[in-house]
Amino acid sequence: MVTIKDTILIKSFNEGDPVAFKAIFDHYYKILCSYTYHFIHTSYVVDDIVQDIFVALWNRRERFDCIEKISSFLFVSARNACLNHSKHEQMKAEKLKEFVAQTDEAVYDDYIIMAEFDQKLNHWLESLPTECRKIIDMSVSGMKNDEIAKSLNISVNTVKNQKVKGFKILKELYKDEYLTILLYIFTTLSAK
Amino acid sequence: MTPKDCEHIAHLLFLAYTGEITSEQKEELTHWQKEDKHHMDLYQIIMNHERIRSEREIFLLFNQQRAWAKISQKTYRKSKMLYTRILRYTAVFICLTCVSVYFLYPDKSEEKTEIAELFLEPISPKAILQNEQDVRISLPGQCYSIKDSNNHKKQLETSEVLRIYVPKGGEFELVLADGTHVWMNSETELRFPRAFTGDKRQVELVSGEAYFDVTKDKTKPFIVRNKDLDLTVLGTQFNIQNYSDEHEIITTLVEGAVQLSSNKTILHPGEQATYNKATRETQVETVDTELFTAWREGRLIFKSTRLEVVLKQLSRWYDVKFEYEEEGLKDLIFSGKMKKYDNGNIILGILKATGKIDFIQQDSIIHVKKQ
Numbered sequence: 001m002v003t004i005k006d007t008i009l010i011k012s013f014n015e016g017d018p019v020a021f022k023a024i025f026d027h028y029y030k031i032l033c034s035y036t037y038h039f040i041h042t043s044y045v046v047d048d049i050v051q052d053i054f055v056a057l058w059n060r061r062e063r064f065d066c067i068e069k070i071s072s073f074l075f076v077s078a079r080n081a082c083l084n085h086s087k088h089e090q091m092k093a094e095k096l097k098e099f100v101a102q103t104d105e106a107v108y109d110d111y112i113i114m115a116e117f118d119q120k121l122n123h124w125l126e127s128l129p130t131e132c133r134k135i136i137d138m139s140v141s142g143m144k145n146d147e148i149a150k151s152l153n154i155s156v157n158t159v160k161n162q163k164v165k166g167f168k169i170l171k172e173l174y175k176d177e178y179l180t181i182l183l184y185i186f187t188t189l190s191a192k
Numbered sequence: 193m194t195p196k197d198c199e200h201i202a203h204l205l206f207l208a209y210t211g212e213i214t215s216e217q218k219e220e221l222t223h224w225q226k227e228d229k230h231h232m233d234l235y236q237i238i239m240n241h242e243r244i245r246s247e248r249e250i251f252l253l254f255n256q257q258r259a260w261a262k263i264s265q266k267t268y269r270k271s272k273m274l275y276t277r278i279l280r281y282t283a284v285f286i287c288l289t290c291v292s293v294y295f296l297y298p299d300k301s302e303e304k305t306e307i308a309e310l311f312l313e314p315i316s317p318k319a320i321l322q323n324e325q326d327v328r329i330s331l332p333g334q335c336y337s338i339k340d341s342n343n344h345k346k347q348l349e350t351s352e353v354l355r356i357y358v359p360k361g362g363e364f365e366l367v368l369a370d371g372t373h374v375w376m377n378s379e380t381e382l383r384f385p386r387a388f389t390g391d392k393r394q395v396e397l398v399s400g401e402a403y404f405d406v407t408k409d410k411t412k413p414f415i416v417r418n419k420d421l422d423l424t425v426l427g428t429q430f431n432i433q434n435y436s437d438e439h440e441i442i443t444t445l446v447e448g449a450v451q452l453s454s455n456k457t458i459l460h461p462g463e464q465a466t467y468n469k470a471t472r473e474t475q476v477e478t479v480d481t482e483l484f485t486a487w488r489e490g491r492l493i494f495k496s497t498r499l500e501v502v503l504k505q506l507s508r509w510y511d512v513k514f515e516y517e518e519e520g521l522k523d524l525i526f527s528g529k530m531k532k533y534d535n536g537n538i539i540l541g542i543l544k545a546t547g548k549i550d551f552i553q554q555d556s557i558i559h560v561k562k563q
Contacts, residue, residue, distance in 0.1 A: 142241030
């Protein structure tokens, strides 16, 4: 998995490397879709908006010197696009209020934490084989092993085995991430 | 909080949710929760099963691959332009080299002749193998042997006839069950049996260009079929060019003997038969076989060749389209030796440097103009 924090990634992106662009897209696409979908409940409209945002990001690629700026560009653009859209569609007043509230920085952070969390969950699930994904999907949505077994008409043991498999893949997936996290803790501690 | 911090917290939450969190990480997360009452609420909201379930559903509404395909389409031209900018510098250098090459090796045979010579980076060889059940296998590398390779054996065993296709920009070497080598050029399709049974070895060159080095077996003649023409072979090396967008099938014999079904003509080494698909006539002439078989060794040789023929080759190698501003440009004559595996733009730079023609790229179409 490409670590989004990578400064080399930003540099290649600035220089117009499509691989770097793809890495950024992969990380943010679904997050942005989900973010936008909360305000506009029409998936094709959302899809169009998000695509346009990425095209705009690419056209301004020289201007971003860190991932923070890319991230805020994406979310701010999405927010603006939603507001623009709501003007046309007469979005409900309370939704709009909620929207304006989001300009409050603390709430904005919350959203990013939530979105990143969802993205990680999604990334994990998409990396799993179909059978295993079905089971893990049910499990992360809060179902117990016996409930899953019953609804899929399989044995509880199969559920357990598939879960072991799923978690093994998870470890593999975030192997590098663990390292960066350790490094992160180390650097923040030494900075204090 | 910076987005980096946010991502870090999100990661800790994710690990906590999946139960993969270490004790130190857990401590860090607890610390974050206690920092602010608001963080505690957020924790509850994020970890809520109902929320996660509905979020999963939203994620599934969107097709990431399709979106990427659309975005790359919209950003494609822009990136091409940047590419051209880099190439401009390269082109200046190459033009200089080219001019010197021109003076070093002037082609005296014809006045209109231009010379070009160069060598550069590879295009990747690739091919797609397909069985009767329509299972497609993408073949990595440059060579695949039906006889020796154990790869994909299971998928292939169920089929009697296989199909291999080399797309634009690719080239491939295939070894058939009897040990015959087939070098396939770009945009070439071949149908062949998994094993040769019966008293003949028969393959079909559906379209494209291939060089055959046939294993000798007098008891089982080797036949290359296509819609218009059959070739019967007894252990030999030859090249067939039969692109569907051309009206001629050109067979060039290097070694051995080949018989054409059209008029029972027998070719001798060094001879070339040109079969016209429309008139069904065959013409035989003696040629320099190197000109027609050099592609297999990664070289392209033109000797007093029309520009149209040169560019047709290039369009297959590099998957681009050429459009001519004037019909007359097609008849300009070029000679030269080029190494294949070149960057297409660089070859164009050299043709340009002859001072006769100019190329202007617009998306995937290259316009050919008078200079």
